[in-house]
Amino acid sequence: MLEQVWSDIDSNSDRVLSLTQEMVRIPSVNPKFEKKQGLNNETEVAALVQDRLKSGGFETETWEVFKDRSNVVGTLPGNEEKSLILCGHIDTVPVGNNANWVVDPFGGEIKDGKLFGRGTVDMKAGLAACIAAIEAIKAAGITLDGRLSIHAVVDEEAGGFGAMDAVAKGHLAKNAIIAEPTWDKVVPAEGGLEWVRVTLIGRSGHAGMRYNDIFPQQDVPGRLLPAVNAIEIAARFLSSLKEFEASRCRSNYHPLCPPGLSTINPGVIHGGVGIGEDGLPMIRTNPAMTPDRVTLDLDLKFLPHEKSAEVRAEFEAFVRAFAEMDPWTRKHPPEIMWELGGLHFPPMDTPVEHPLVKSLVKHHSTLGDEPEIRGFDAVTDAAHYAGAGVDACIYGPSGDGFHGDNEYVDIASLHRTTKVIAAAILDICGTR
Numbered sequence: 001m002l003e004q005v006w007s008d009i010d011s012n013s014d015r016v017l018s019l020t021q022e023m024v025r026i027p028s029v030n031p032k033f034e035k036k037q038g039l040n041n042e043t044e045v046a047a048l049v050q051d052r053l054k055s056g057g058f059e060t061e062t063w064e065v066f067k068d069r070s071n072v073v074g075t076l077p078g079n080e081e082k083s084l085i086l087c088g089h090i091d092t093v094p095v096g097n098n099a100n101w102v103v104d105p106f107g108g109e110i111k112d113g114k115l116f117g118r119g120t121v122d123m124k125a126g127l128a129a130c131i132a133a134i135e136a137i138k139a140a141g142i143t144l145d146g147r148l149s150i151h152a153v154v155d156e157e158a159g160g161f162g163a164m165d166a167v168a169k170g171h172l173a174k175n176a177i178i179a180e181p182t183w184d185k186v187v188p189a190e191g192g193l194e195w196v197r198v199t200l201i202g203r204s205g206h207a208g209m210r211y212n213d214i215f216p217q218q219d220v221p222g223r224l225l226p227a228v229n230a231i232e233i234a235a236r237f238l239s240s241l242k243e244f245e246a247s248r249c250r251s252n253y254h255p256l257c258p259p260g261l262s263t264i265n266p267g268v269i270h271g272g273v274g275i276g277e278d279g280l281p282m283i284r285t286n287p288a289m290t291p292d293r294v295t296l297d298l299d300l301k302f303l304p305h306e307k308s309a310e311v312r313a314e315f316e317a318f319v320r321a322f323a324e325m326d327p328w329t330r331k332h333p334p335e336i337m338w339e340l341g342g343l344h345f346p347p348m349d350t351p352v353e354h355p356l357v358k359s360l361v362k363h364h365s366t367l368g369d370e371p372e373i374r375g376f377d378a379v380t381d382a383a384h385y386a387g388a389g390v391d392a393c394i395y396g397p398s399g400d401g402f403h404g405d406n407e408y409v410d411i412a413s414l415h416r417t418t419k420v421i422a423a424a425i426l427d428i429c430g431t432r
Contacts, residue, residue: 001431004140005422009132009415012139016125016132016418017115017411021108022048023090023124024117031069032158034094042154045090045124046070049131049152056135058150065154065165072152073171076134082146083173084356084428085390086134086421087163087381088127088180089156092119093403100405114399114408121399125409126179126417127152129397133422146429149173156381159343163381167388175356175428177421178382179396184368184413186360187394189256189304189375190382192347194311195340196298197279198319200237201332202230204273204292213290227290228328231271234294237322237334238266241298244318254303256352256375261301268297279337297340304349304375312338345379346387356428360395363423367416395420 009015023045031040043064050060053074060074069091095105095118103109105118115125130150137144151171153162205213205227213226241264249260271294272281281293302311316336323333338344350357352373364371376382382392397417401407 001140001142002423002426005136005142005426006419008136008139009419009422012136013415015135016128016414017110019052019128019131020115020120020125020409020414023128024108024115024119025106027106028090028092028119029094030091030155030157032155040068042090043068043070046072046152046154049090049127050074052131053150056131056138065162069154069162071154071162071166073166074150076144076148078147078429079145080147081174082429083149083175084146084425085149085151085171085173085176085385086130086425087151087153087176087178087385088123088130089153089162089381090124090127091154091157091162092122093157096405102406105407110411113411115411115414116406116408118407120407120409121181121397122402122407123180123396125399125414126181126396129414129418129421130177130179132418133425136418136422137425142426142431144425144429145432147173148425148429153381159341160345160379160381160384161342163384167384172385172388172390174391176382176385176390176392177356177360177424178380178385178392178394179417179421180380180382180394181396181399181402181409182394183398184364185372185374186357186364187374187376188348188350188352188354188357189254190348190379190386190394191254191257191261191304191375192302192306192308192311192383193343193345193379194300194302194308194338195343196300196315197337197340198237198296198298199279199335199337200230200233200294200296201334202228202233202290202292202294205290207288207290210290228292230291230294233329234269234271234296237296240318240322241266252303252306254305254375256373257303258377261375261377262303263301265299266296267299270295302347304347306347308344308346345383348382348386348392350386350391350393354391354393356391356393356424359424359427360393360420363420364416367419
């Protein structure tokens with residue numbers, strides 16, 4: 001059966017290429033990053049995928065996660081114990097500077113063994129490989145035993161809210177392949193990610209009286225109330241945070257991840273006076289006022305084997321310890337807000353001996369060199385399925401230019417990926 005399927009993929013290599021081109025030629029830039037007429041067509045890509053799945057005999061469901069931004073789920077019913085999800089996101093990051101592109105970002109141009117365009121390798125080619133793989137299986141006259149679902153989801157680039165919504169609606173399975181680019185690797189592990197905001201509290205005052213705040217003064221009747229500069233508290237906090245980060249990176253290790261992955265990146269800082277409805281300081285342009293609020297937005301990574309609740313508790317204990325070092329912060333401790341912007345990525349830690357992982361490794365090795373098994377440095381939609389109990393693995397084609405200029409997918413890699421995913425479908429779902 002596998003020989004029949006692979007023979008069909010070899011004989012119809014244009015199937016996955018043309019589908020990738022069709023999707024790339026529909027701009028589907030995530031509107032959270034760039035909202036512009038003609039660029040934000042996720043629903044049009046979803047309609048293309050839905051039509052393709054319907055023509056292949058899938059039962060389909062589509063719904064808006066956000067206005068004009070639709071998910072599509074296609075299902076071939078079958079045995080739940082052998083169920084498998086194939087997932088890809090249909091949103092892309094913006095093009096950036098058009099002048100740096102040597103091709104039309106939405107042209108789907110092919111040259112030198114590469115298919116160019118925004119969203120090719122990240123990750124319309126991976127989604128096309130999933131669809132082409134099952135089309136080859138059906139063309140070979142094979143009926144699967146296990147349930148197979150294909151998820152085409154929105155908003156991965158801004159936090160994975162499309163996949164989160166699919167999971168919340170109960171679209172789950174025993175296993176899942178997320179076809180993000182993996183560059184000849186099989187990736188069964190991915191660290192978790194939290195976005196957390198820390199608000200540091202001071203006391204506002206006139207900058208002209210700063211001497212009264214920072215130099216010893218007699219506390220006599222009529223003395224002006226000293227101000228407390230929240231930016232200076234934040235400077236001390238950032239220094240302590242760097243040491244805390246270093247200790248986490250030294251003491252935490254996962255065999256599939258690079259050393260030191262447990263980073264805490266200070267990504268955004270706002271300082272000023274007052275606090276607005278958005279949680280940020282209201283007055284941020286007057287240096288004559290001593291700031292009484294600083295917000296720090298942090299990107300906190302943790303390892304695949306760690307639990308989110310334990311990581312949060314450890315971070316909160318660090319913040320409490322920092323506050324204890326100063327009389328002011330003891331009385332006015334920093335405030336912590338988790339899941340900033342609704343963002344939270346659970347970890348994924350599928351065993352390397354899992355049948356899905358072994359299948360991907362085996363068939364990739366048959367078609368080329370044995371792939372490295374490793375963890376993913378960043379985060380993907382795999383997290384949301386793993387967090388719901390699905391045994392997930394990331395596997396997809398190779399390319400370059402993702403989130404940059406002149407993005408492309410390597411055509412030979414895309415062809416191989418289609419064959420490996422088809423083989424994994426047969427192994428996991430079985431046949432009847």
